[in-house]
Amino acid sequence: MQNVPSNWFMEFVTPDTIQQFAVKDILYYGKSQYQKVEMIETVAFGKCLILDGKIQSCEGDEFIYHEALVQPAMTLHPNPETVFIAGGGEGATLREVLSHNTVKKVVMVDIDSEVIDLCKKYLPNHHQGSFDDPRVELLHMDAKKYLEETDLKFDVVIIDLPEPIEGGPCYLLYTQKFYEMLKTKMADTSVFALQSGATIIGITEVYLAINNTLKTAFPVSIPYEATVPAFGGPWGFTLNSTKLDPRELSQEEIDRRIAARVTNTLRFYDGHTHQGLFYIPKYLRDMLAKETTIITEDNPVFVPGI
């Protein structure tokens, strides 16, 4: 057994499921004002940000998560100039947004400035200098509060937050009321994308409730999936708008827009990927069709803890 790695990151994906990744190095551990923060380097996925014991993203497969979260929304918009990001401390969501040369202004609100400072230091492959881009306004405050108070409207909104956890602050950003308010910060052609929870069979409760709630607020609300290996299973996303539907764009039009606008090399997303993205398996469609939960402040949903 001397070939078995000595050090392992251990995460309870659910109360009944553990994933472990061999760890080469622990780059940082500490507590910010809001959460336990760790930076580790895994053998399988490179450097990873861990918040409160949960993997947020890893160098090795973060491109799947971040391109899946950002690129469909950005590409769907005919000319995204103003973008709002909630969360996304690693700077990779920002990187994907800034890769569109149409963008003139990004407001990114992440409550935890310590996490961002640590990501700046330890995860250069994530942010790739995005925080220094002059188009970026970075604020450390509650994202909900910012939106309530701003007069701005945004072409694209990306919500890149942890799943709702009992006792955590994020859950208020998953309610019907929040989505209704958010709509007032968007134009008719605006697009809003978010990660909407694990679609791992057996623990889809949060995913289903979020998507059912989004449907009540947005005329177009299209769930899609991507599998991010470090998350331990398939992951859900949702693209929302008043009238733009991602399924109406052809493969050629997507590739044309990418060629015209995107200054990065994309690894996950292109016109071909886009075509397949919005076909989700029958069992998820069936579960979504049956879902009745609408998330409100009085009726929140939380991921299972122990």
Place this chain on the structure above:
Amino acid sequence: MQNVPSNWFMEFVTPDTIQQFAVKDILYYGKSQYQKVEMIETVAFGKCLILDGKIQSCEGDEFIYHEALVQPAMTLHPNPETVFIAGGGEGATLREVLSHNTVKKVVMVDIDSEVIDLCKKYLPNHHQGSFDDPRVELLHMDAKKYLEETDLKFDVVIIDLPEPIEGGPCYLLYTQKFYEMLKTKMADTSVFALQSGATIIGITEVYLAINNTLKTAFPVSIPYEATVPAFGGPWGFTLNSTKLDPRELSQEEIDRRIAARVTNTLRFYDGHTHQGLFYIPKYLRDMLAKETTIITEDNPVFVPGI
């Protein structure tokens, strides 16, 4: 910590990645002539067959794996009457094949009769009585040898074997020579589907080599993916034939064929699922395009062990 489950199944998905599932019960453990066999009941995924320490399939999500493996091939064929299955001891691949009412004869060859007897006893939700269907001829011998010696040709061939492991017997069923031989047991309209390995980023070596080898043997060779949570990540499949291409069937045609032929209720697969199935992400396409390995008996590939 008294709420943490006491008993856990632990699997090295790779030398650097472990997945653990809480175990309610150990139904059986022993060794057959060929392998270590365990039947466990997990909290997350119900009853699972474990061979040589690797999860083969679990009640909770096996429908994803088995429908993804079998249904595209069966549905693509205009009138599948004769089917060959290699492996598939749980009986769930057989179940999916038999669900097509066009089927007149299935030859299933699984070398390990003890595994099949255990699956019959412990996994009724997998096989659902399929082994008793009069259309089935079940043989316990080497599948390669059977094919080499038979004069039969098959409309559909399904290979449902473990990945190639150093020292194991399966690796000879992943070579160019085997695929060339297999082609002689197929008609022009025949279809051949197999699971072609993990597409988890970082451990795609086997998947890429298998798919590159298949391309040398079959004019149509289309890789696709499905995420089976108990496998710890996304999984690859490949649909091969001389001239039938799954991408040419419309959603409506798929749904029409299912309605006309399939006697089971499908949970993963339908016309909508089929449309998305053959769009794989850009990074996998890029890796497949660059792959040069051709698997031969003298140049085999193996999944990494320790």
Place this chain on the structure above:
Amino acid sequence: MQNVPSNWFMEFVTPDTIQQFAVKDILYYGKSQYQKVEMIETVAFGKCLILDGKIQSCEGDEFIYHEALVQPAMTLHPNPETVFIAGGGEGATLREVLSHNTVKKVVMVDIDSEVIDLCKKYLPNHHQGSFDDPRVELLHMDAKKYLEETDLKFDVVIIDLPEPIEGGPCYLLYTQKFYEMLKTKMADTSVFALQSGATIIGITEVYLAINNTLKTAFPVSIPYEATVPAFGGPWGFTLNSTKLDPRELSQEEIDRRIAARVTNTLRFYDGHTHQGLFYIPKYLRDMLAKETTIITEDNPVFVPGI
């Protein structure tokens, strides 16, 4: 890695220490009125009783624990006829007590009758039929309440309970008040032994507090240690009495008493073992000497949980 066992019992020995034992079989799992109960069969230690996720005892090394707990006290007493046992549901403490042919009556009080029924069924090597001995009176009630209400006095008292856990009922049996009450149920020559907690360096808080509390109640209170591998480290015991001191018995006298009285074959204990048992290492003596905590109902101690 196919030689790595698939199924593992996992126990948080402390919040920072896990031990795992390969599991061959899960014989039983359920909940009694009081606790989560599991019977597992480990490769290393055979069949084990697990209560609330903590190993209570295993066939493979329980003889160390049970002989260490019972035999010094029983042997020290010149003629033990009446014995009280609190806890000890496996029946192995009872087995050791009954092995002395001087014993006329044993009152055993274990609150959880379901655990005892399960031990009777699954752990025959532990109890070896002891529950059927006509000298035994087995009661299912709170041991403290029984003692408070009984008029009996006992020659030997054995307390074989889990460590004090926040929210559990046992902690009241580790207080100064309880020990004072217990003394009224003992004669001048009576002896009282108990397991007094882990002596694993770094988590000795409970052990030190219990032993310091015992000293306030008993003129003779002698801590000793034995290492029970399935417990994950060395374990503390304490022998208490008004005037009998175990260090005053010679090796020969111990062996003579065993030969005259004990009907079982002892594996851990004899005169030689006894001589060494009461020499504990300097660091434990130093910590015990500095300890000031006295456990009361208002100032309880608990083992660390998460």
Place this chain on the structure above:
Amino acid sequence: MQNVPSNWFMEFVTPDTIQQFAVKDILYYGKSQYQKVEMIETVAFGKCLILDGKIQSCEGDEFIYHEALVQPAMTLHPNPETVFIAGGGEGATLREVLSHNTVKKVVMVDIDSEVIDLCKKYLPNHHQGSFDDPRVELLHMDAKKYLEETDLKFDVVIIDLPEPIEGGPCYLLYTQKFYEMLKTKMADTSVFALQSGATIIGITEVYLAINNTLKTAFPVSIPYEATVPAFGGPWGFTLNSTKLDPRELSQEEIDRRIAARVTNTLRFYDGHTHQGLFYIPKYLRDMLAKETTIITEDNPVFVPGI
């Protein structure tokens, strides 16, 4: 589960037993010419040296191991002036030897200079500057070869090597031939101590064989035990000589010698500890009495691997 530590050291103590310690930091990882070397900081036991995946010693409890290994031998000798150490790269065995002010010369032979350089850097609490003591001659070569070639005789010999592993070089230092040779480097009053393997029940094979082999070479060969929590169970040591017997020294004489000679503060060892040290439990004595294996170069023993 957010309170469960994220990072864990995992060690297969046996093929069927795992211990895990929460890891705060990974200070170093790499490979020397001879072995995989890691320095980690655990929550429970502080900084630890890991060689080939096995814990060698940790700050938190190394004093138990090193005092148990060195102090009985050093104290038993009436006037130890010359000492030979094989292995012991952490420098803690050296520290204990040098604590005796009678010592004039120590020859320490550890084949792996890289490990020693790493211990010098990362484990100051282990060596406490011992490598700089002018009485020390440190050599990097095969200890067996050194002894075969030297003309020196030593008052005390300490062998502080890993257990014999198949394919490793150490196993030749556990043979009857080696012990016979070693005896020629010792005077009549010389004393030789070594760690002689795990005494964890079920995996005592190596321990029993080593001790049986030592008995054939040394007229006085006394096994003893100490429990080092980070080793996962009780550990065996053996004190050997031609005529000095540790059991003949009184507690007072030990304490007198310590007071006269030892310049360190001892935490585990003193006269009281010494008195108890040589009483081992009956089951170990019984197993030792029955053991017949004599280790030779043609009949080696190895700890079980996978």
